[in-house]
Amino acid sequence: MVRRSKPKHRSGCPVNVSLEIFGDRWSLLILRDLMVRGYRTFREFQRAGEGISTNILADRLRRLEAGGLLTATPSSEDGRSVHYRLTAKGIALAPVLLELLLWAARHEDTATPCGFVEQMEKNRESVLAETYRRWEQHDLTPLIPPFKPLTKPPRGVAKR
Numbered sequence: 001m002v003r004r005s006k007p008k009h010r011s012g013c014p015v016n017v018s019l020e021i022f023g024d025r026w027s028l029l030i031l032r033d034l035m036v037r038g039y040r041t042f043r044e045f046q047r048a049g050e051g052i053s054t055n056i057l058a059d060r061l062r063r064l065e066a067g068g069l070l071t072a073t074p075s076s077e078d079g080r081s082v083h084y085r086l087t088a089k090g091i092a093l094a095p096v097l098l099e100l101l102l103w104a105a106r107h108e109d110t111a112t113p114c115g116f117v118e119q120m121e122k123n124r125e126s127v128l129a130e131t132y133r134r135w136e137q138h139d140l141t142p143l144i145p146p147f148k149p150l151t152k153p154p155r156g157v158a159k160r
Contacts, residue, residue: 021067022093026052026060031090032097034070035131038140040083041075049146064090091135094128101144 010016022028033039033048045057052060061084064070069090075081098120104110105117120127131143 022064022069024060026050026056027064028097028100030057030060030064031069031086031093034084034086035091035094035097035135036143037146038134038142040085040140041081042084045084069093085138086135091132094131098124098127098131 010020022031029048029050029052030045033045037048039045039048042057042061045061046052046054061070061072065072065084068087070084070086072082072084075083101112102117102121105112127143133139134141134143
């Protein structure tokens with residue numbers, strides 16, 4: 001196995017370094033799926049509903065592994081399949097992803113039910129505790145269900 005050297009960062013700014021490791025939408029969605037949906041295989045990530053292409057998915061999984069956010073281990077049931085799992089460094093992003101979810105639900109049109117968001121806002125600590133518990137116990141039960149796609153207004157109809 002060839003070990004890759006760590007990439008050089010554009011600057012020493014912590015925000016820049018973070019974004020270089022996991023700052024694109026696909027990486028954040030993979031982290032979300034590992035963290036709260038219990039996904040662990042390439043096929044599960046691919047079927048998550050956002051339409052990621054196989055080459056982008058493979059690249060992002062490699063980058064997240066190289067960044068120390070997840071591990072990849074061969075499946076004990078099927079040697080051809082790989083199971084991905086967040087590392088301690090990866091699960092430490094739970095508060096960040098929770099705040100992104102809450103921010104978007106407050107400020108943008110999303111498919112998140114209002115009651116769901118209100119409960120998460122009121123119970124941040126228990127949501128995070130449950131996220132960490134599931135990670136520690138290898139519990140793949142989804143914490144957050146998949147969201148339905150937003151319905152777009154027909155062409156020519158102005159959104160109000």
